[in-house]
Amino acid sequence: MLNVTKPALDRLSHRLACEKAADDVALRFTRRAGGWKLGPDQARPGDVTFAHDGRNVLLLDGAVSQGMTDLTLDVRNTDAGPRLRLRRAASRAD
Numbered sequence: 001m002l003n004v005t006k007p008a009l010d011r012l013s014h015r016l017a018c019e020k021a022a023d024d025v026a027l028r029f030t031r032r033a034g035g036w037k038l039g040p041d042q043a044r045p046g047d048v049t050f051a052h053d054g055r056n057v058l059l060l061d062g063a064v065s066q067g068m069t070d071l072t073l074d075v076r077n078t079d080a081g082p083r084l085r086l087r088r089a090a091s092r093a094d
Contacts, residue, residue, distance in 0.1 A: 002029075002068040004050050004058060007075040011084055012050075012057040016040075026056040029064050036068075036086060 012027055021040055026049070028041035043049055043056055048065045050058035060068065068086075075082045 001048060001065055002060060003072040005072065005074045007082075008073045008084060009050060009052040009057060011075050011082055013052045013055070016055075016057060023055065026059045028059040028061075029068070031064065031067065038084070 016025065016027065019040065024042055025040050026043065027038045029036050029038055031037075041059055043059055044061065046062055048060040048062070049056045058073075070088055071086050072088075073084060073086055076085045077083075
């Protein structure tokens with residue numbers, strides 16, 4: 001399963017707040033050409049969910065969850081501010 005750090009959960013929650021998303025909306029990873037994309041969606045039966053402060057902030061369907069088994073979602077600081085990043089769980093880069 002995808003590993004999600006506390007800073008990443010904080011960032012996802014912040015993003016939903018900035019988008020003024022309804023309480024039942026979270027961000028879902030989907031596979032797109034060239035990588036992963038995050039977009040707003042509602043939980044579906046069978047989803048893997050990640051919550052922050054009592055609210056779902058990240059959703060994965062079963063296939064996506066399996067495809068992200070060796071990944072970690074974390075935050076990196078950039079000149080433009082904090083950004084979410086996916087990395088291999090065993091990676092020591094950055």
